[in-house]
Amino acid sequence: MELIQTGILAMEEASHVLIINQSGMEPVLQDGDIVYIRLQSEGFTNGDIGIVVEEEQAHVGYIYVNDNQVILVRPHSYLKTFELSETCYILGKVIGFTRTFHNPTQTDNNTQEDESDDGKNGTDLEAAG
Numbered sequence: 001m002e003l004i005q006t007g008i009l010a011m012e013e014a015s016h017v018l019i020i021n022q023s024g025m026e027p028v029l030q031d032g033d034i035v036y037i038r039l040q041s042e043g044f045t046n047g048d049i050g051i052v053v054e055e056e057q058a059h060v061g062y063i064y065v066n067d068n069q070v071i072l073v074r075p076h077s078y079l080k081t082f083e084l085s086e087t088c089y090i091l092g093k094v095i096g097f098t099r100t101f102h103n104p105t106q107t108d109n110n111t112q113e114d115e116s117d118d119g120k121n122g123t124d125l126e127a128a129g
Contacts, residue, residue: 013095015039018051020097023060024074025049033099035060037092044093051091052082060094 014036020029029035037051044050050063052070059080061072070082070090082088
């Protein structure tokens with residue numbers, strides 16, 4: 001299994017991005033991780049980390065493909081078998097992730113607005129198109 005731990009390389013190759021939420025993939029992937037996905041429905045090596053979509057719900061795990069079935073395995077003994085169909089398919093392979101670290105002892109000083117800020121000091125940001 002090859003998993004790139006840097007977002008920069010994976011971002012160039014990725015076609016989709018998902019945020020991990022209660023995936024059960026700890027310690028490999030943790031809540032809040034951003035995963036980069038390359039669309040592909042075949043060509044997996046058993047044990048690759050991939051995304052299976054079932055009725056619009058995305059599931060992440062180690063993928064094992066067997067004919068018309070996908071077995072999704074997660075650490076800590078999770079195992080689920082999916083029957084491939086129009087509503088259940090492999091979205092792609094996880095090719096990398098970005099993890100942000102949060103220091104629980106650090107306070108967020110950016111939550112209060114500075115009333116003296118007239119917008120001319122370069123702190124305003126625009127969303128990229």
